Amino acid sequence: MARFGSDVAVLTEQVQKVEGLGTLDKGPEKTTQKFMGTTRTYLQSKLDDTAHEITVTISLNLRKRTDNYIYKIFRAWNNLCYNKATGETTLKEEYCADWFKIVIANRAGDIYRQILFHDMIMVGGIAGVEDLDYNAQDLVDITVKFASDWADDDDA
Numbered sequence: 001m002a003r004f005g006s007d008v009a010v011l012t013e014q015v016q017k018v019e020g021l022g023t024l025d026k027g028p029e030k031t032t033q034k035f036m037g038t039t040r041t042y043l044q045s046k047l048d049d050t051a052h053e054i055t056v057t058i059s060l061n062l063r064k065r066t067d068n069y070i071y072k073i074f075r076a077w078n079n080l081c082y083n084k085a086t087g088e089t090t091l092k093e094e095y096c097a098d099w100f101k102i103v104i105a106n107r108a109g110d111i112y113r114q115i116l117f118h119d120m121i122m123v124g125g126i127a128g129v130e131d132l133d134y135n136a137q138d139l140v141d142i143t144v145k146f147a148s149d150w151a152d153d154d155d156a
Helices: 021-025 069-081
Strands: 015-019 030-035 038-043 052-059 097-105 111-127 141-148 150-155
Touching: 021 052, 052 069, 052 111, 069 111, 069 141
Parallel strands: none
Antiparallel strands: 015 052, 030 038, 052 141, 097 111, 111 141, 111 150
């Protein structure tokens, strides 16, 4: 992804929505046990899943009227694991980003929450460009899903 240079740095300007942060606050589910006609409720000893999957909605803005640079970045990332044109596959180290940071701040710019997802991979491709609607007057948005095995969640 180094070939995209400064384009990657401006992606944050196009983010419209981030979904799936609820896994950061996930707790053990309940389980029940029957004993002599009564039901006892307990918390399970472990979480059923510790991975994170987030969905990011991003506006597709063109640079210089024809350069769809945002779409190009995610299309290239999508082709890193499996390239449909050549059939080439790669190892996880080739398609895995070291980190993915979400910073939440107040209007004054003071950061009150920072989430750092580690070993982030793009999953499922790019959604939102399957159909063309010539009557739509809205900007075109894409959604991209990411998965991470672990994250640091720091509150101020």
